[in-house]
Amino acid sequence: MIFFSDAVIAIMLTLLAVELPVPEVHDPMDLLEGLAAHGSQYIAFLISFFVIAATWTAHHMLFVHVSRTDPPLITLNLLALFGYVLIPWASKTLGEVPNGAGVVVYAAAMTYVGGSMLLVLRHVVRSGLLDPTAPLGVIMGIRAWSAMTTIMFALSVPAGFVFGRWTL
Amino acid sequence: MIFFSDAVIAIMLTLLAVELPVPEVHDPMDLLEGLAAHGSQYIAFLISFFVIAATWTAHHMLFVHVSRTDPPLITLNLLALFGYVLIPWASKTLGEVPNGAGVVVYAAAMTYVGGSMLLVLRHVVRSGLLDPTAPLGVIMGIRAWSAMTTIMFALSVPAGFVFGRWTL
Amino acid sequence: MIFFSDAVIAIMLTLLAVELPVPEVHDPMDLLEGLAAHGSQYIAFLISFFVIAATWTAHHMLFVHVSRTDPPLITLNLLALFGYVLIPWASKTLGEVPNGAGVVVYAAAMTYVGGSMLLVLRHVVRSGLLDPTAPLGVIMGIRAWSAMTTIMFALSVPAGFVFGRWTL
Amino acid sequence: MIFFSDAVIAIMLTLLAVELPVPEVHDPMDLLEGLAAHGSQYIAFLISFFVIAATWTAHHMLFVHVSRTDPPLITLNLLALFGYVLIPWASKTLGEVPNGAGVVVYAAAMTYVGGSMLLVLRHVVRSGLLDPTAPLGVIMGIRAWSAMTTIMFALSVPAGFVFGRWTL
Numbered sequence: 001m002i003f004f005s006d007a008v009i010a011i012m013l014t015l016l017a018v019e020l021p022v023p024e025v026h027d028p029m030d031l032l033e034g035l036a037a038h039g040s041q042y043i044a045f046l047i048s049f050f051v052i053a054a055t056w057t058a059h060h061m062l063f064v065h066v067s068r069t070d071p072p073l074i075t076l077n078l079l080a081l082f083g084y085v086l087i088p089w090a091s092k093t094l095g096e097v098p099n100g101a102g103v104v105v106y107a108a109a110m111t112y113v114g115g116s117m118l119l120v121l122r123h124v125v126r127s128g129l130l131d132p133t134a135p136l137g138v139i140m141g142i143r144a145w146s147a148m149t150t151i152m153f154a155l156s157v158p159a160g161f162v163f164g165r166w167t168l
Numbered sequence: 169m170i171f172f173s174d175a176v177i178a179i180m181l182t183l184l185a186v187e188l189p190v191p192e193v194h195d196p197m198d199l200l201e202g203l204a205a206h207g208s209q210y211i212a213f214l215i216s217f218f219v220i221a222a223t224w225t226a227h228h229m230l231f232v233h234v235s236r237t238d239p240p241l242i243t244l245n246l247l248a249l250f251g252y253v254l255i256p257w258a259s260k261t262l263g264e265v266p267n268g269a270g271v272v273v274y275a276a277a278m279t280y281v282g283g284s285m286l287l288v289l290r291h292v293v294r295s296g297l298l299d300p301t302a303p304l305g306v307i308m309g310i311r312a313w314s315a316m317t318t319i320m321f322a323l324s325v326p327a328g329f330v331f332g333r334w335t336l
Numbered sequence: 337m338i339f340f341s342d343a344v345i346a347i348m349l350t351l352l353a354v355e356l357p358v359p360e361v362h363d364p365m366d367l368l369e370g371l372a373a374h375g376s377q378y379i380a381f382l383i384s385f386f387v388i389a390a391t392w393t394a395h396h397m398l399f400v401h402v403s404r405t406d407p408p409l410i411t412l413n414l415l416a417l418f419g420y421v422l423i424p425w426a427s428k429t430l431g432e433v434p435n436g437a438g439v440v441v442y443a444a445a446m447t448y449v450g451g452s453m454l455l456v457l458r459h460v461v462r463s464g465l466l467d468p469t470a471p472l473g474v475i476m477g478i479r480a481w482s483a484m485t486t487i488m489f490a491l492s493v494p495a496g497f498v499f500g501r502w503t504l
Numbered sequence: 505m506i507f508f509s510d511a512v513i514a515i516m517l518t519l520l521a522v523e524l525p526v527p528e529v530h531d532p533m534d535l536l537e538g539l540a541a542h543g544s545q546y547i548a549f550l551i552s553f554f555v556i557a558a559t560w561t562a563h564h565m566l567f568v569h570v571s572r573t574d575p576p577l578i579t580l581n582l583l584a585l586f587g588y589v590l591i592p593w594a595s596k597t598l599g600e601v602p603n604g605a606g607v608v609v610y611a612a613a614m615t616y617v618g619g620s621m622l623l624v625l626r627h628v629v630r631s632g633l634l635d636p637t638a639p640l641g642v643i644m645g646i647r648a649w650s651a652m653t654t655i656m657f658a659l660s661v662p663a664g665f666v667f668g669r670w671t672l
Contacts, residue, residue, distance in 0.1 A: 001228075003171070003507070007178035010511035011347075015186055017589040018519055022597045025605040028665045034605070049589070053582045060505075078221045085185040085217070093190045101193040101202070161196045169396075171339070175346035179515075183354055246389045253353040253385070261358045269361040269370070329364045337564075339507070343514035351522055414557045421521040421553070429526045437529040437538070497532045 001077055002063055008081050009056050013049060015088045020045055021095070041095040044106065048091060051110070051149055052084070055117060058142040065134035066124055076123055080116035083109060103160030107153045114150030121146060169245055170231055176249050177224050181217060183256045188213055189263070209263040212274065216259060219278070219317055220252070223285060226310040233302035234292055244291055248284035251277060271328030275321045282318030289314060337413055338399055344417050345392050349385060351424045356381055357431070377431040380442065384427060387446070387485055388420070391453060394478040401470035402460055412459055416452035419445060439496030443489045450486030457482060505581055506567055512585050513560050517553060519592045524549055525599070545599040548610065552595060555614070555653055556588070559621060562646040569638035570628055580627055584620035587613060607664030611657045618654030625650060 021041060023034035035042065090109035094102040121143055124130055130139070189209060191202035203210065258277035262270040289311055292298055298307070357377060359370035371378065426445035430438040457479055460466055466475070525545060527538035539546065594613035598606040625647055628634055634643070 004174050004178055004224075004228075006508050007175055007343075007511055008182055010508055011179050011182040011515050013585075014512055014515040014519065014589050014592075015182065018523075018592050019186075020590075020593045022593070022600050023605075023609070025601055026603060028603065028605040028608050031605050031608060034601075049586055050582070053585070056508075057578055057582065060508075074225055078218070078225065081181075081221070082217055085182045086188075088182075088186050089188045089190070096190050097193055099194060099196065101191075101196040101199050104196050104199055105191070172342050172346055172392075172396075175343055175511075176350055179347050179350040183350065187354075242393055246386070246393065249349075249389070250385055253350050254356075256350075256354050257356045257358070264358050265361050265370075267362055267364065269359075269364040269367050272364050272367055273359075340510050340514055340560075340564075343511055344518055347515050347518040351518065355522075410561055414554070414561065417517075417557070418553055421518050422524075424518075424522050425524045425526070432526050433529055433538075435530060435532065437527075437532040437535050440532050440535060441527075 001069060001074060002060075005077060005081055009052065009084055012084055012087055013052060016045060016048055016091055019088055019092055019095075038095075041091075044091060044094050048087060048110075052087065052113070055114070055146060055149065058145055059117060059120070061138055062121065062124065062142050065131040065139075066129050067131045068129055070127065070129065072123055072127070073120070073129065076116065076120045080113065080120060083113040083116050087113065100160040100163045103163065104157055107156035107160055110153035111150055111157065114146055114153060117146050118143070118150060169237060169242060170228075173245060173249055177220065177252055180252055180255055181220060184213060184216055184259055187256055187260055187263075206263075209259075212259060212262050216255060216278075220255065220281070223282070223314060223317065226313055227285060227288070229306055230289065230292065230310050233299040233307075234297050235299045236297055238295065238297065240295070241288070241291055241297065244284065244288045248281065248288060251281040251284055255281065268328040268331040271331065272325055275324035275328055278321035279318055279325065282314055282321060285314050286311070286318060337405060337410060338396075341413060341417055345388065345420055348420055348423055349388060352381060352384055352427055355424055355428055355431075374431075377427075380427060380430050384423060384446075388423065388449070391450070391482060391485065394481055395453060395456070397474055398457065398460065398478050401467040401475075402465050403467045404465055406463060406465065408463070409456070409459055409465065412452065412456045416449065416456060419449040419452050423449065436496040436499040439499065440493055443492035443496055446489035447486055447493060450482055450489060453482050454479070454486060505573060505578060506564075509581060509585055513556065513588055516588050516591055517556060520549060520552055520595055523592055523596055523599075542599075545595075548595060548598050552591060552614075556591065556617070559618070559650060559653065562649055563621060563624070565642055566625065566628065566646050569635040569643075570633050571635045572633055574631060574633065576631070577624070577627055577633065580620065580624045584617065584624060587617040587620055591617065604664040604667040607667065608661055611660035611664055614657035615654055615661065618650055618657060621650050622647070622654060 021038045023031070023038060025031050025034035086109050090106045094106035096102065097105070121139075125139065189206045191199070191206060193199050193202035254277050258274045262274035264270065265273070289307075293307065357374045359367070359374060361367050361370035422445050426442045430442035432438065433441070457475075461475065525542045527535070527542060529535050529538035590613050594610045598610035600606065601609070625643075629643065
């Protein structure tokens with residue numbers, strides 16, 4: 001299950017970068033301006049890459065201490081993967097749909113991914129799937145990181161609505 | 169073989185989501201209408217993702233109990249993978265070809281995938297490749313799930329013909 | 337090395353199917369005609385998928401008996417992978433470039449892949465990287481299969497030239 | 505971590521080839537001219553494939569001797585992967601943006617990848633993550649190769665600026 005999820009996330013992160021727009025530049029001295037014209041998409045890619053890479057790394061550290069799986073864990077994991085595979089589409093929507101609607105779609109997808117990872121973490125802890133020797137500090141660090149990024153993206157959903165209405 | 173198949177299906181599921189259409193929205197308040205305009209494609213993606221993810225998870229549970237492989241199993245597995253790699257193309261056809269012809273192509277591909285997984289299961293059971301301690305309930309649950317989804321998609325093939333003719 | 341190569345070939349085979357053209361059909365009853373209009377591309381995909389899948393499966397059977405790797409084997413493997421990653425591009429060229437030039441590109445790429453696999457096989461046998469208990473029949477079967485497909489594609493290169501000139 | 509990185513690089517190399525332009529040829533005898541028209545892109549792909557494949561193979565040889573990981577190594581690895589996933593986008597920019605600006609973007613991305621691999625190597629050696637029995641010759645060979653390719657691409661960044669200005 002870890003292997004299958006790893007493959008899905010590796011593909012997703014690679015496709016995310018393939019979708020980036022090519023800058024239109026005629027003189028190398030104008031390169032920074034050409035890149036700045038697509039700045040919001042490059043920054044969104046940067047955020048997506050490092051937030052997802054960090055979240056996934058954290059969950060790898062968690063799964064080292066998971067001694068067995070059960071059917072609800074498999075279901076929760078599939079629900080999380082469903083969110084992950086939507087990220088390239090959500091990023092494309094962010095880049096192509098202005099007026100805050102793209103922000104809403106992107107932030108909703110990232111919130112879904114973060115929330116589903118919190119559910120995986122909660123299930124693993126509550127159902128006793130964790131190795132008794134798992135370091136509590138690491139588990140709590142992972143939970144804090146996942147909760148923080150999820151809340152941040154959840155707050156971006158209404159922000160997208162407000163920002164979109166305000167600029168119309 | 170399991171690893172190679174895992175990689176193929178992980179890539180296929182991720183590409184499936186990359187092909188999704190970006191909604192055209194000008195005001196965040198119209199987002200639901202914008203998404204509803206491509207509703208049939210989003211629902212088809214939802215069905216594809218969860219049916220294939222569940223089928224594949226089921227076969228993972230089966231392969232835990234497969235103690236050895238033989239040449240016919242490798243051949244059947246390649247025939248199944250041939251169907252899996254066609255799913256993104258079949259989904260694109262479903263989205264772009266109206267009047268039921270897209271439904272016929274998509275349902276035929278999903279029927280092929282389901283049917284080939286049933287052949288894999290039948291071969292594994294009949295040729296004694298299963299571990300004698302494999303739980304019979306799990307095997308029968310996998311067969312019931314595979315048979316049910318295969319029959320459902322097989323029935324959608326003639327339904328696509330009828331629906332297509334009727335709307336012309 | 338086997339894992340990395342597996343991943344490259346799994347991705348390549350999946351991308352091959354994603355590039356397939358969507359048939360243009362208005363009535364489900366015309367589906368076969370719609371598919372036949374792109375028939376040569378569907379048949380090329382069918383050939384590519386099964387030839388590559390069979391060749392790769394054969395080499396998996398070989399590598400089970402390879403007890404160690406050496407630098408030339410790694411180099412030969414990278415040269416083979418270079419050919420494999422070109423297959424989706426060669427298939428697109430086959431579909432888009434008429435008059436035999438597409439056939440020449442596609443057949444040359446498949447000849448390269450087949451030839452590089454024969455070099456891998458020759459090096460493995462000659463440099464004593466094989467387990468002494470490796471079954472000779474399997475090794476010779478793999479060599480016969482690789483040689484046959486390589487020769488078949490090699491002969492298609494001049495055939496493409498002749499066919500292209502003849503139809504002009 | 506090795507597995508996840510392997511998957512990212514395998515996907516990236518395969519996507520690199522998918523993005524290659526299809527030659528426009530009407531007569532098989534004109535094939536070489538048709539290919540030469542996109543020559544710079546084919547050569548860039550050739551360089552990217554073999555430089556990245558060789559660098560990655562070298563680091564595999566290194567990681568065989570890494571006996572444990574630590575958080576800085578995971579961070580450095582993610583920073584390196586960030587560069588790798590940008591290569592297909594940088595290659596597309598190289599092909600589509602003339603006047604040296606494309607060269608600057610491509611060479612900068614390759615310099616970033618090479619530099620981040622040197623940082624990984626330095627951390628592994630300095631923090632004692634290496635197995636004490638690791639062969640020093642191999643480690644120094646990997647460092648020399650990584651340093652050489654990084655310097656070569658770093659020198660191409662100003663060369664792109666000069667070349668671009670000169671041809672305007």
